Amino acid sequence: MGTSASRHGDLATNEYLEKFASKEHISSNEPFWNRFLSFSFTPPSTSLEHHALDERIDATCHLLLANNLQSGNFGSLLHVFLSRASELLASAQTDNNMFSWQTYNALFILRCVTKFFVENLKEEDLVRHVTCGTVTGTRREDENVNRLEVFLDSLIEIVVDVPVKDFTYPLHLEAVNCLLVLLSVQMFSQRPASKSCIYRSLMQGRYSIHAPLLVKTLLQHFVSQEKAPPSLYRSSGGGSVVIGLATELWNILTFGMARVTTSAPPLPSDGVTVMKPSEVSESPLANQSLLLLLVLSNHCTSDKNLHNPYRQALFSCSNSQDACNEATPTRAAATFKLDLGRLYITLCHIVSSDQTTLLLYLLVHRNRHVKTYIMARSDIELLVVPILKTLYHAPDSNSHHIYMSLIILLILSEDDLFNRTVHETILKGVTWYTERSISEISLGGLLVLVVIRTIQYNMLKMRDKYLHTNCLAALANMSSQFRSLHPYVSQRLVSLFETLARKYSRLADQIQQHDSEGSPPVTVLSMDDTEQPSDLVQDLGVLEEVLHMVLEIINSCLSHQLAHNPNLIYTLLYKKHVFEPFRTHPAFQDIVQNIDAVILYFSNRLDQVQKDLSVSEVLTTIQHGALQWPKERLRKFPDLKFKYVEEDQPEDFFIPYVWSLVCQSSGLYWNPANIKLFAAD
Structure with missing residues (x-):
């Protein structure tokens, strides 16, 4: 951390980390944060790499956990992030990436620490660590505002309002990852999501009225399948090391998108398992956006006293290319339009993945506009054949994927x-x-x-x-x-x-x-x-x-x-x-x-x-x-007509399934020993 590179062995004595995790309060106005956040690094892109990072920051996170309620330094960092984030729109529009760079670094550290809190604390204790201290001096200054909601609002604003460019792509990806980490409290709790203050903030908080805009943005990321900029998973050289992890180690781990051709010799691993290049998503923002959309739309569905605006938005969106399909004024706030032709093509290209199959299921089962559009396509084979291939190769798929693929065929056959x-x-x-x-x-x-x-x-x-x-x-x-x-x-x-x-x-x-x-x-x-x-x-x-x-x-x-x-x-x-x-x-x-x-x-x-x-x-x-x-x-018999009906408690099936998909395909890592929602490998 800081402006000079630390060596691998210096983790325990890194002065920036020591100060951040100590009992000493660091005001959000101190110059410390400019130095603390001025580093360049190659971010982890797989669960293996995230696990390696977790092991190296574990001692620091434990120290911060012990001291944060006294020092409030997590809150100070959060304040710094909120201040940087407030300048993001201007910086994105003028191609000045300084705010984007420091905001990204701050958010990366916040996400790493938050994930540690999620894995090791009850949610109410996690909220105490997030909300301790005061937030002043920003446009969000309001003692009555919940700090957690301010954090969630800021993440959503980044996803929705900041244009996606090469230098903001990492920030978008980090904002989505941070939302996934915050929502992962469900994996470590046996309470329903409707009782979670994080979920309730998203479902009922200040920004929930803009749920259709977030859902539309996530779907657009999925549809566009925009590839990550070459610089995302390639070390930019120089700079210091994120959270004290030596530059040499990050280079050894060969994080990411710097592809290795099949004829190239294997990269040195120095005892660390190097991921196969094919395991890195070429379009990580599209993948993470889809996972976040599935998480948002599959929780808080059975509590009559808690409305899920993200689920409603997903199920009511319509075709932007259909001039006759205008939303009524009473429903305008809950609906949006999307180019269903582009969505269809994307679904056809990658429907063989679990998460895409699950999205397709939700759309054909619950969104009448999407189902009608798909039925009217003259090239339905583009969608059906990949589903048949998934069923044909059943031994290579999990039972949930087989089941969802089959249910889609059943719905279509109606x-x-x-x-x-x-x-x-x-x-x-x-x-x-x-x-x-x-x-x-x-x-x-x-x-x-x-x-x-x-x-x-x-x-x-x-x-x-x-x-x-x-x-x-x-x-x-x-x-x-x-x-x-x-x-x-x-x-x-x-x-x-x-x-x-x-x-x-x-x-x-x-x-x-x-x-x-x-x-x-x-x-x-x-x-x-x-x-x-x-x-x-x-x-x-x-x-x-x-x-x-x-x-x-x-x-x-x-x-x-x-x-x-x-x-x-x-x-x-x-x-x-x-x-x-x-x-x-x-x-x-x-x-x-x-x-x-x-x-x-x-x-x-x-x-x-x-x-x-x-x-x-x-x-x-x-x-x-x-x-x-x-x-x-021939004796006449009643026509054979069957209609698919979801089970009475769909959350019992879908919530563990969705989070198992997040663990398997997000590239993030959670400690399986602490997961309570399902039996993790």
Whole structure:
């Protein structure tokens, strides 16, 4: 710290750090702060690098914690930051980066210390450290104003009001990171966010009326995916060391954006693990803005006495390119407009990430403008195919990501236009689907294949009943619009029933054997799991529901689109023996009768022509027969329509999920030993 570089070994005796952390009060007007904040450094960009920094400032932070309530030096630094921040708009507009530079340095130190407080103090004690001392001499001078709110307001003003330029980009990033750190109190508490004074300040404080502006800004950062300036993660040379950490060490850690080509030799690590260049986000402000948006919009959602203006703003924004879509005066303060075309393109490009998938879920589930816009796109495959790839590579994804991807498909499948469009959209060269080489397939056919594969993966590995239910619900919603199913898709659909039928028969036989012999069976449903008789009965009930749903899906397709699916009829004829055991089963016989009627009709048509027909001749016969198919032969069943509904307590799922994403992908580090919200690695 200061204007001269400190060596790594000097941490404990750095005079600037010693004075800042001591019991001696440092007035915000003292020249000390100009020296303390006049340093250049390469900021950490990964959790590994932040962890390394935390370890080296730990002793100083403990000393400050012990002395701050007496010295008030954290408050003095906060005052200095607020004073510098008040000049930011002018400095940004005149390209004078002095205020931006010192404000950034002050904010970086505030964030490091605040994170230490968050990890080690109860929130009320954290607030005491933030608010101790007085704030005077600034435009915010007001003894009745909560210091915490002033701090939060200033951070939001930086994000919203300061133009993003090369020299202000680091400051924007630091402001967003600081907001994430303050909001991370939720990870270290078992109280709901609605009881947190930090969250309540953001939801109800002075700046909450401008929530739509903050949400719009964060979304714009996400949409623009602006790359970090080359100087952000590259040492500028000279200057002293942030918080006493030696310049040599920062250079060794090779923080960030100075990319290493694949042919370059590995950088020296001096015993410190060096991150892979690909692990650094090229657009960190976009990434952090998205994470902050997810945090703001997923907390304080269930308390009727606490309104979340950020959530409302996200769910009500509309398309700026739609001239007819004007906000009504009564809602103007809670809404804003965004170019949904640019948002859509960005979502398509990076929808495979957890946090982008979660944003897409929130938008299609709760924002009618966004959902309507997406449904009207003629290039829906740009969005759907990456989601299918996520499901296809399920072993490489976490269960939450699989679940959210599937729910998005379920929500989209509620729309008949979507269900028609996907079967009219033809894809070529789907190279990532490796089970079988498919030169050409409809988007709808690929969707059916991947969802069926997800069901089979779930049966083998995850065995999540809700995942089964949502997979089948998506297929059921689409089934009445299945058209021109690919031969392989038809085979996989019938094979799914065949696989489930074998498993069902095996279970039923084992339960019957157990009942007749009175001896407990040893049963294996998957290769690793042995189950008790009570588990078998439960599994049999689940399988019965799944089998019934698969039959309903096949029946729905035959009832509505028989003439357009000769390949499915061909497969049913080829696999007709699969349905025989269920013709008299009371749980299945009503639907199986419909499938039997189709099989019998087309079998008779084929018997009327010569034997030893080729595949193409059989298909031709089926197509001709379909033209004369008497629709009244099939018993009518209610249309299959399922609608996704969130659980009664969505916060129980979304809050831990959001914070796990922040820990995994923000590049920040929190001590996992202290986290109470979820089991951290």
